[in-house]
Amino acid sequence: MPELFDRAFQYFIAPAGSDERGDGTAARPFQSLERAAALIVDNHRKELPAVKVLSGGDEVELVCLERPGFGSPLRKQPRFRYFVAPDEVALAGDGTEAAPWPDLESAMAGVLQIHAGRQLRAGDRIQLTRREVFTAGIIERRKVAVDRLAKVVLAAVTAGLVLPLLAILSYLFTKAWPVLSWRFLIENPQNYMTAGGIWAPLVGTLYLVAISLAIAAPIGVLAGVYLNEYAGDNWLTRLVNLAVVNLAGVPSIVHALFGVGAFVLFAGFGRSVMAASATLAIMTLPVIITSTREALAAVPQSFREACWNMGASRWQTIRTIVLPNSIGGILTGVILQVSRAAGETAPILFTGAVFYVAVPDRGLASIFPYSLNDRCMALSYHLFTISTQVTGVSEALQYGTAVVLFGLVLMVNLVSITVRVYLRSRKRW
Amino acid sequence: MSHSMKRTLSVISESLVEWAIRICGWSAILFVFAIFFFVFREAVPVLFTQLDLREFFTSVNWRPDSRIRPQFGILALLAGTASVTILAMVISVPAGFAAAIYLSEFCGRKPRETLKIVIEFLAAIPSVVWGFIGYMVLNPIIIWATGAPIGINILNGAIILALMSVPIIMSVGEDALKAVPDGYREAAVALGASRWQIVYKVLLPAAKNGLLAAALLGVGRAVGETMAVLMATGHSVQIPHSFLDPVRTLTATIAAELGEAVEGGTHYRVLFVIGSLLMIISLVVNLTADLVVKGIRGKQNA
Numbered sequence: 001m002p003e004l005f006d007r008a009f010q011y012f013i014a015p016a017g018s019d020e021r022g023d024g025t026a027a028r029p030f031q032s033l034e035r036a037a038a039l040i041v042d043n044h045r046k047e048l049p050a051v052k053v054l055s056g057g058d059e060v061e062l063v064c065l066e067r068p069g070f071g072s073p074l075r076k077q078p079r080f081r082y083f084v085a086p087d088e089v090a091l092a093g094d095g096t097e098a099a100p101w102p103d104l105e106s107a108m109a110g111v112l113q114i115h116a117g118r119q120l121r122a123g124d125r126i127q128l129t130r131r132e133v134f135t136a137g138i139i140e141r142r143k144v145a146v147d148r149l150a151k152v153v154l155a156a157v158t159a160g161l162v163l164p165l166l167a168i169l170s171y172l173f174t175k176a177w178p179v180l181s182w183r184f185l186i187e188n189p190q191n192y193m194t195a196g197g198i199w200a201p202l203v204g205t206l207y208l209v210a211i212s213l214a215i216a217a218p219i220g221v222l223a224g225v226y227l228n229e230y231a232g233d234n235w236l237t238r239l240v241n242l243a244v245v246n247l248a249g250v251p252s253i254v255h256a257l258f259g260v261g262a263f264v265l266f267a268g269f270g271r272s273v274m275a276a277s278a279t280l281a282i283m284t285l286p287v288i289i290t291s292t293r294e295a296l297a298a299v300p301q302s303f304r305e306a307c308w309n310m311g312a313s314r315w316q317t318i319r320t321i322v323l324p325n326s327i328g329g330i331l332t333g334v335i336l337q338v339s340r341a342a343g344e345t346a347p348i349l350f351t352g353a354v355f356y357v358a359v360p361d362r363g364l365a366s367i368f369p370y371s372l373n374d375r376c377m378a379l380s381y382h383l384f385t386i387s388t389q390v391t392g393v394s395e396a397l398q399y400g401t402a403v404v405l406f407g408l409v410l411m412v413n414l415v416s417i418t419v420r421v422y423l424r425s426r427k428r429w
Numbered sequence: 430m431s432h433s434m435k436r437t438l439s440v441i442s443e444s445l446v447e448w449a450i451r452i453c454g455w456s457a458i459l460f461v462f463a464i465f466f467f468v469f470r471e472a473v474p475v476l477f478t479q480l481d482l483r484e485f486f487t488s489v490n491w492r493p494d495s496r497i498r499p500q501f502g503i504l505a506l507l508a509g510t511a512s513v514t515i516l517a518m519v520i521s522v523p524a525g526f527a528a529a530i531y532l533s534e535f536c537g538r539k540p541r542e543t544l545k546i547v548i549e550f551l552a553a554i555p556s557v558v559w560g561f562i563g564y565m566v567l568n569p570i571i572i573w574a575t576g577a578p579i580g581i582n583i584l585n586g587a588i589i590l591a592l593m594s595v596p597i598i599m600s601v602g603e604d605a606l607k608a609v610p611d612g613y614r615e616a617a618v619a620l621g622a623s624r625w626q627i628v629y630k631v632l633l634p635a636a637k638n639g640l641l642a643a644a645l646l647g648v649g650r651a652v653g654e655t656m657a658v659l660m661a662t663g664h665s666v667q668i669p670h671s672f673l674d675p676v677r678t679l680t681a682t683i684a685a686e687l688g689e690a691v692e693g694g695t696h697y698r699v700l701f702v703i704g705s706l707l708m709i710i711s712l713v714v715n716l717t718a719d720l721v722v723k724g725i726r727g728k729q730n731a
Contacts, residue, residue, distance in 0.1 A: 147623040154528070158531045161592070219453045226451055230447070249711050251654070260687075285460070343557070346556070346684055349684060380656075409554065413550060417546055
């Protein structure tokens with residue numbers, strides 16, 4: 001008669017203090033493993049033929065007691081776990097999950113062999129289970145373990161990149177805290193830059209950013225329009241794209257040299273706000289070009305086709321359909337340009353930034369202290385000079401300048417991200 | 430104004446706008462050539478006359494200010510750039526790839542968005558602030574940890590450069606992984622592969638070109654970086670013997686000396702020669718990266 005239910009059989013063994021005629025119950029445990037093996041096989045052969053091969057979820061467990069009738073706390077997992085796989089064509093197994101034994105008899109023989117000469121301790125359990133066809137095999141389990149390990153390691157590396165930096169940045173902030181105030185921003189550097197605030201360099205940076213933006217934004221946006229709307233798939237377009245990639249990859253110090261050669265000397269600007277801004281503009285152009293191109297590419301082609309079908313020209317389509325639908329992406333690029341331009345130091349080193357300029361403290365002249373032909377201070381260069389060139393500057397002043405520069409860039413980026421998220425949430429296609 | 434005149438006007442203005450767009454589009458090419466032209470123009474007068482090119486590349490003596498005999502050997506500067514860049518890449522390429530794989534394959538959508546924003550912020554930190562961190566924060570930490578007499582050295586510069594180039598390596602690498610068609614992943618899942626097996630056996634081989642390009646762009650960024658290495662790697666012109674030696678890189682040399690060099694003098698022009706060299710290096714790196722990426726696109730289209 002076939003078994004309808006899975007059964008778990010539990011037998012007991014107590015090497016110390018049980019008599020030879022134990023039958024495997026808790027009160028009369030087996031005395032030795034040999035006897036246990038023989039009786040278990042015998043028992044299952046005689047009474048429950050199905051169990052002989054361990055079918056379904058059947059399980060045979062051998063529990064080691066301290067003394068007859070006295071259990072000890074069981075481990076959660078059996079200490080020894082072996083497998084039987086009756087349905088499979090198996091040769092001599094060794095009881096592991098990968099190579100199970102074919103039936104109960106060989107299983108018990110195997111257990112004897114494994115445990116020969118090894119004393120079972122109280123609380124140990126030997127469990128024989130059927131290897132389920134669909135349970136995870138050892139290979140499968142190793143796979144999952146490796147997977148988990150990989151995930152943990154990768155996450156740790158990622159966290160290892162991000163967390164120390166956040167720690168450093170907050171350290172900068174705490175060191176800068178004593179000087180951070182409104183007055184720090186609006187006061188000029190004093191006493192050979194060892195005291196006072198950062199107004200002159202801050203205004204200089206705003207100048208450079210504004211003028212470079214005025215140069216780079218129109219050229220960059222139009223170039224992006226050209227690349228996405230006008231350029232065909234030909235060598236010229238490939239060349240333009242290559243030029244954009246290379247322009248972005250040119251080292252900043254080479255941009256500085258270019259600025260010296262082209263704007264300071266050749267164009268005759270001299271070292272001035274104008275020359276520095278122009279250098280920054282060329283340097284940051286790729287940011288605007290690529291983001292404009294991507295923003296335009298995100299406008300579905302069907303919008304354009306619908307417009308062309310109404311008889312609109314190419315430029316009319318761009319002006320009325322493409323640009324309004326991509327203005328957010330373009331704006332993101334423009335804002336990113338601002339953040340790049342505000343932080344750059346190398347390109348303005350020899351084209352217009354100056355160590356120190358006396359700037360009026362009050363009045364209109366303090367808001368517009370530089371003309372296009374003047375050299376100016378800049379926040380990034382100021383940070384470089386007060387931390388490496390000038391002696392006697394207090395740490396708080398140095399950290400304060402770093403935090404303001406970094407905070408400025410961060411804020412600009414935050415605006416860019418907010419614009420992007422907002423526009424994505426309103427996207428209609 | 431008659432209707433036809435209005436029409437003519439609008440046609441004219443439209444063609445003007447279109448030409449403006451074309452010219453701006455082509456201007457990128459113009460700018461790249463202009464950069465070449467103007468940097469070379471300042472360099473050429475010494476390039477084939479006063480400057481002994483063999484000495485330039487093989488001598489370790491960089492003595493531009495010497496009254497008796499100025500020497501312009503950049504071998505030590507090249508060694509400085511190479512050592513800082515290589516160490517930086519040893520740190521940042523595996524870390525950047527690991528982060529890219531984590532973000533693109535293992536991470537949920539919400540944490541991914543957050544992490545990407547954080548990393549975007551990291552990419553935005555100005556290089557002079559990085560230099561400041563190296564100079565003020567990392568310097569004492571390195572002295573404390575290694576016992577080196579001075580903490581402004583190759584290791585410091587390399588750590589800073591690694592952190593600076595991780596964002597670009599990561600974002601380009603993630604793009605490369607994302608560019609692998611989902612069909613590859615689905616086929617692997619159907620064969621019973623785990624996530625890590627998909628990454629290891631399917632995605633990495635399939636995205637290897639994009640990942641190579643990511644590493645190359647990281648190298649480009651590290652070689653060209655100026656302010657951070659100027660502040661964090663020290664100022665001694667020497668062939669380094671250990672990671673704790675201070676060195677001077679090509680970029681830092683230009684930044685440190687151009688202000689003092691006499692305009693039009695030999696020293697000044699030699700700095701432009703170094704600039705041209707940097708320009709050529711970055712061009713080669715970027716073109717290679719571009720070709721490598723084009724390589725995958727070509728294959729996918731076919």
